[in-house]
Amino acid sequence: MTKHIIKVAEMFAGVGGFHLGLKRASSDYKVVWANQYEPERKKQFAYEIYRNRFPDTYISNVDISKVEKSKIPDINLVVGGFPCQDYSVMSTAAKGLYGKKGVLWWDIKDVIEEKWPQFLFLENVDRLLKSPGVAKEQPGRDFGMILKTLSELGYSVQWKMINAADYGFPQRRRRTFIFAAREDTHFSEHLRTAIMLNKNQLIRYIATMAPLSSSLPVKELGEIQTIDLSKYGTLAEFSKRFKVKYGFRQTGIMSAGKVFMADYAAKSTESVKLRSIVKSNLSDQSQxxxxxxxxxxxxxxxxxxxxxxxxxxxxxKYGMGGIDYPDSLDKPARTMVTSEHTISRTTHVIIDPGNGRERLLTPEEAEQINTFPEGWTKLAGVTDSERFFTMGNALVVNLVRDIAIEIDKIAEGEDDFTRYRGNRRVQNIEH
Structure with a gap:
């Protein structure tokens, strides 16, 4: 049997968290094109780190909206953690898909429409499922728009909001992961069959299906809620009319515009504690x-x-709850954000286990909290604050690895994985 090679385009690549996770999962993955560009920054330090760590991978350093999508090589898989500022709870002025960062979703759409890969593997903040917010009139509209766009492009979807700490990783980082498969794949065929199952069978299917639940098990699935996105016409009509109480649930599937979703409880494994990562008797007194x-x-x-x-x-009424001070060494880290190491409420403060003094994390400890190799972001000309910024934007690499192992199995089951493009069902979707 011919070994399959999964050719990958990595969008919004950062310092290569997706690339590294895929590499750890299987040698079947080959990143053939990447893009990383930080707007409004003269110094492109994330791009420089990526280029240094993956010298054999072509990486573009231009605004993704200016990239000629047809020039991207033929691919089987698009991956990316698309910018999240317009969905994030850290932003009080989040505008969802219509914000400056949220609009980048449409560049992903353009790549999908042009290259029509078999699979997509995307990541964003947990709040995406409620965006533009429960206080607005249309909670979940932005995620619904993403699902409807994918449906019209001919893709089936599985999603899951995952807390990395629930599955043995050293950070309480909640992120929404999206896996989508083209309509002519076996995965899409399985989903078309699954939505015909009775309720109990469907619950079992969603709770155990690859790639987002087979290696990241669900202990209990709540009541299933259904939505039919096909009843809306254009995306513009969807944007105006769509309403679902409280937004989208934590996990679900979509096939032919029909959505089945539920909240879930994770079948947790013991997490890595901060104590196993932080160094004792740190010599750098500036920390x-x-x-x-x-x-x-x-x-x-x-x-x-x-x-x-x-x-x-x-x-x-307005307010924020308290945060542990100092942070417990017997828990996983809190979610790391780009302002880590500044004097802010989100910065970690720990007790050095060797001398009992209060200090900040080091860049190397931040890297290990995201399961990067120690020193991954250390590069001449890159400051510590820039290293922390990249880790605030990064993902938990070994969580990507575990999901990518299952995606590789799915790809292996395709009959003709060398065929890049078929007849696209929908073209030039307007938004």
């Missing part, structure tokens, strides 16, 4: 906190409650 810094962290991490008044005169 230790002064009394003034301790006082500032103490205030920032205590949480607060306030009453605000809207522009229309409506009063509402």
């Amino acid at each position: 230790f906190l002064s009394d003034e810094q301790k006082a500032r962290f103490s205030i920032l991490k205590a949480g607060f409650r306030a009453v605000k008044t809207s522009r229309t005169g409506f009063e509402y």
